[in-house]
Amino acid sequence: MDIAGSFALLLAFSVAVYAFLAGITGIITRRTLLTKSAQNAGMAVFLLVTFTVGALEYFFFTDNFSLAYVAEHSNRALPGVYKFTALWAGQEGSLLWWSWLLSAYAFLVLFLNRKKHPELMPYVGVVIAGVQIFFLTLNNFVANAFRVLGAPDANGVMRVAQLADGHGLTPLLQYPEMVIHPPMLYLGYTGFTIPFAFALAALLGRYPGEKWIHITRRWTMVAWCFQTVGILLGAHWAYAMLGWGGYWEWDPVENASLLPWITGTAFLHSVMMQEKRGMMKIWNVWLVFTTFMLCILGTLLTRSGAVNSVHAFAQSSIGTWFIAFLAIVLVVCVLAYWKNRDYLHSDNELDSLVSRESSFLFNNLILLAACFAVLWGTLFPVLSEWVVGSKISVGAPFFDKVNVPIAMFLLFLTGVGPLLAWRKTSTDALKRNFMWPSIGGLLAGVVAFAFGDRQFYPLICLILSVFVTLTIFSEFYRGARVIAARENVNLLTAVGELTMRNTRRYGGYVIHFGMVMIFIGIAGSAFNKDVQQEMRVGQSMSIGQYMILCQNFDSLANDNFQSQRATLEVFKGRKSLMMLYPERRFFPASGETETMVAIRTEPLRDLYVVYAGQDPQDGNPVIHAFLNPLVKWIWFGGIVVVLGTGLAMLPNRRTAIVLAGAHEKSWDDAVPAGTPAREISAVTRGANAND
Amino acid sequence: MKTRRKFVIGSGIIVLTLVSLAYVGFTQSKTYYHTIAEVATLHGAALQQRMRVSGSVRAGTIQHRPARLDFVLEETGNSMPVSYVGSAPLPDTFKDGALALVEGRLLPDGHFEAEQVQAKCASKYEAEATGSAPK
Numbered sequence: 001m002d003i004a005g006s007f008a009l010l011l012a013f014s015v016a017v018y019a020f021l022a023g024i025t026g027i028i029t030r031r032t033l034l035t036k037s038a039q040n041a042g043m044a045v046f047l048l049v050t051f052t053v054g055a056l057e058y059f060f061f062t063d064n065f066s067l068a069y070v071a072e073h074s075n076r077a078l079p080g081v082y083k084f085t086a087l088w089a090g091q092e093g094s095l096l097w098w099s100w101l102l103s104a105y106a107f108l109v110l111f112l113n114r115k116k117h118p119e120l121m122p123y124v125g126v127v128i129a130g131v132q133i134f135f136l137t138l139n140n141f142v143a144n145a146f147r148v149l150g151a152p153d154a155n156g157v158m159r160v161a162q163l164a165d166g167h168g169l170t171p172l173l174q175y176p177e178m179v180i181h182p183p184m185l186y187l188g189y190t191g192f193t194i195p196f197a198f199a200l201a202a203l204l205g206r207y208p209g210e211k212w213i214h215i216t217r218r219w220t221m222v223a224w225c226f227q228t229v230g231i232l233l234g235a236h237w238a239y240a241m242l243g244w245g246g247y248w249e250w251d252p253v254e255n256a257s258l259l260p261w262i263t264g265t266a267f268l269h270s271v272m273m274q275e276k277r278g279m280m281k282i283w284n285v286w287l288v289f290t291t292f293m294l295c296i297l298g299t300l301l302t303r304s305g306a307v308n309s310v311h312a313f314a315q316s317s318i319g320t321w322f323i324a325f326l327a328i329v330l331v332v333c334v335l336a337y338w339k340n341r342d343y344l345h346s347d348n349e350l351d352s353l354v355s356r357e358s359s360f361l362f363n364n365l366i367l368l369a370a371c372f373a374v375l376w377g378t379l380f381p382v383l384s385e386w387v388v389g390s391k392i393s394v395g396a397p398f399f400d401k402v403n404v405p406i407a408m409f410l411l412f413l414t415g416v417g418p419l420l421a422w423r424k425t426s427t428d429a430l431k432r433n434f435m436w437p438s439i440g441g442l443l444a445g446v447v448a449f450a451f452g453d454r455q456f457y458p459l460i461c462l463i464l465s466v467f468v469t470l471t472i473f474s475e476f477y478r479g480a481r482v483i484a485a486r487e488n489v490n491l492l493t494a495v496g497e498l499t500m501r502n503t504r505r506y507g508g509y510v511i512h513f514g515m516v517m518i519f520i521g522i523a524g525s526a527f528n529k530d531v532q533q534e535m536r537v538g539q540s541m542s543i544g545q546y547m548i549l550c551q552n553f554d555s556l557a558n559d560n561f562q563s564q565r566a567t568l569e570v571f572k573g574r575k576s577l578m579m580l581y582p583e584r585r586f587f588p589a590s591g592e593t594e595t596m597v598a599i600r601t602e603p604l605r606d607l608y609v610v611y612a613g614q615d616p617q618d619g620n621p622v623i624h625a626f627l628n629p630l631v632k633w634i635w636f637g638g639i640v641v642v643l644g645t646g647l648a649m650l651p652n653r654r655t656a657i658v659l660a661g662a663h664e665k666s667w668d669d670a671v672p673a674g675t676p677a678r679e680i681s682a683v684t685r686g687a688n689a690n691d
Numbered sequence: 692m693k694t695r696r697k698f699v700i701g702s703g704i705i706v707l708t709l710v711s712l713a714y715v716g717f718t719q720s721k722t723y724y725h726t727i728a729e730v731a732t733l734h735g736a737a738l739q740q741r742m743r744v745s746g747s748v749r750a751g752t753i754q755h756r757p758a759r760l761d762f763v764l765e766e767t768g769n770s771m772p773v774s775y776v777g778s779a780p781l782p783d784t785f786k787d788g789a790l791a792l793v794e795g796r797l798l799p800d801g802h803f804e805a806e807q808v809q810a811k812c813a814s815k816y817e818a819e820a821t822g823s824a825p826k
Binding site for chain 1: 694695697698701702705706708709712713715716717719720721722723724743755781784
């Protein structure tokens with residue numbers, strides 16, 4: 001089986017090389033049959049890598065510890081589901097997993113488009129195959145997961161050896177979210193390869209028209225959605241698992257996952273400028289390129305040990321491969337751009353500072369600034385070591401100082417941007433769209449101030465959140481009211497109808513609303529509290545409005561771990577709410593200890609209790625309790641973002657009639673000939689701002 | 692072109708604000724990495740810097756005191772006494788012989804006052820990196 005797996009992997013590499021070379025030859029010689037064959041080869045890579053992954057899983061499930069990778073990351077007592085996820089617990093396996101996801105994407109893209117875009121797809125196939133060659137090179141020749149353990153026998157000849165039991169999976173990874181967090185994040189990382197392939201293909205092939213930008217946008221949304229989920233799951237895992245009471249600490253690897261997310265977000269916005277107004281073409285292509293390169297950089301940071309991180313794998317030489325690959329990608333992108341730069345000339349100029357265009361420009365500027373700041377802070381230890389010779393790192397204050405104002409500005413744009421008209425917005429329209437949301441926001445601010453919120457940023461965040469929420473709701477309301485009146489349905493049905501007629505726009509609003517919830521949740525961290533105390537049975541501690549009473553301490557054991565556990569009763573006032581069982585687990589296979597946090601979660605706050613350890617002098621358990629307001633909003637906001645993205649990907653129920661508001665200048669193709677005047681004024685004022 | 696100029700000015704203001712914020716944040720949180728041997732040779736302003744020092748925890752030196760925890764960090768023959776004064780519980784991986792990364796400031800008496808301590812067991816990945824079979 002190990003030989004079969006290794007062989008399939010090697011074959012996958014050869015097939016990818018074939019797909020690459022045959023694809024190029026097919027493009028140059030214009031031989032359709034060759035191109036076809038290259039694309040089939042691209043799809044075959046998926047089958048081969050799938051077989052390889054299956055072979056490795058087979059070893060995990062049969063507890064075959066003759067493979068170094070299996071011995072390192074599994075043991076007999078490990079529950080089945082974690083034997084499955086142990087696949088991506090280490091360097092070799094996770095790179096193989098990368099390859100598999102990439103090949104799955106490639107298969108999907110090639111299969112779905114096998115009869116479409118005959119001018120574009122050959123290039124796409126070649127670019128994807130190029131990326132696959134890189135990862136399969138790593139899988140085969142640099143970090144092979146099929147290395148067997150050897151031991152010399154009596155005659156000194158090396159033989160395959162098998163360990164009696166494995167070293168076990170790091171307990172940190174033995175948590176339900178670790179089953180889905182890495183695949184989600186990797187689906188994001190690998191997914192950005194597809195928009196990259198389309199953008200580069202369109203540029204190389206000088207593909208006429210804007211069709212490719214629609215395809216690219218769609219695939220970017222897929223990758224972006226996975227990346228969002230991956231990041232949030234990672235944050236939730238850190239929150240529930242690491243036991244320090246927070247979910248984000250600007251760790252290099254967290255930052256690495258955020259970078260392509262930021263540029264991807266920027267692209268999803270600025271791409272609308274290209275679709276509607278023919279602007280920002282160069283910028284967009286480079287955003288897609290940059291996003292892909294940041295994905296590779298992120299993988300590099302995780303793998304090479306270049307920066308200090310809880311996530312980092314071993315210090316290894318694999319970084320050199322990534323740097324070389326990054327350099328190649330950069331050179332290819334620059335050359336492709338330079339050779340075809342006339343293909344990307346802009347059709348329009350910026351008309352007004354108060355317009356949809358300029359809000360997108362500011363949005364992009366600010367996102368890029370955030371990206372740059374995070375990148376800079378993350379790489380600073382490496383850069384400073386090069387430049388001045390001493391390794392200097394920057395911490396959370398740096399990231400917070402820069403990113404919090406950026407986040408506030410973005411939140412502001414989230415409310416304002418979508419309601420501004422293309423080209424130029426009149427003062428009248430501004431007043432109409434923003435008066436009530438502004439009043440609502442300020443009112444909320446005053447109330448919060450009166451109730452004692454005197455911190456600057458949380459207050460701003462609250463005002464803006466209310467403002468944005470009101471703009472979003474008013475958009476739904478105004479659009480739905482028109483439909484309800486015209487088609488004689490109730491308002492709720494009309495909201496559904498409205499959304500389905502222009503899924504992109506209203507899905508976008510739902511995403512924005514989800515982001516607002518996430519922002520509120522993050523702002524809650526300004527009010528965190530914590531208490532740490534030694535506790536005996538019968539003792540209690542209080543935090544906020546909660547009282548925690550210690551009922552019992554006991555120990556449990558099973559094959560996989562032994563644990564010490566506290567039984568705590570939580571009271572609010574005099575009322576008993578629930579029992580919490582924070583634990584501390586010891587895993588004999590890996591010799592590591594792990595904290596199991598107990599969380600009572602409510603819409604407005606989390607009570608987060610950690611069994612912090614035993615007092616070394618008297619052996620009494622120490623309990624560390626945190627009160628974290630609004631954390632749940634982050635996770636819930638994440639769900640809303642995912643729903644919104646799903647909505648935005650659905651096809652429109654029928655082509656939305658693009659109408660111009662009666663009060664504003666229309667641009668040539670905005671009003672279909674013969675549209676009755678009544679409809680023009682009836683449909684929401686934002687309709688000319690139809691995304 | 693007037694619009695363009697306005698946009699450029701607006702962007703300029705934003706970028707400058709962010710750069711100054713970044714600078715403030717940077718000076719507040721910049722931390723130097725030093726080896727224990729280097730710490731001994733620091734003088735002048737360098738002694739006031741926030742720094743990170745790594746080493747391994749000398750076996751048997753971990754002592755719990757009221758409101759702090761003392762231990763000795765050592766690396767290739769050099770050693771440094773450390774007092775951890777942070778409130779967060781120490782990671783489970785913090786024990787005799789563990790690799791630890793301490794962050795904080797040097798006190799005038801040569802003690803290192805750590806606000807943060809990260810620790811890891813001798814990494815399981817290391818065995819692979821050196822090419823030998825896992826233990």
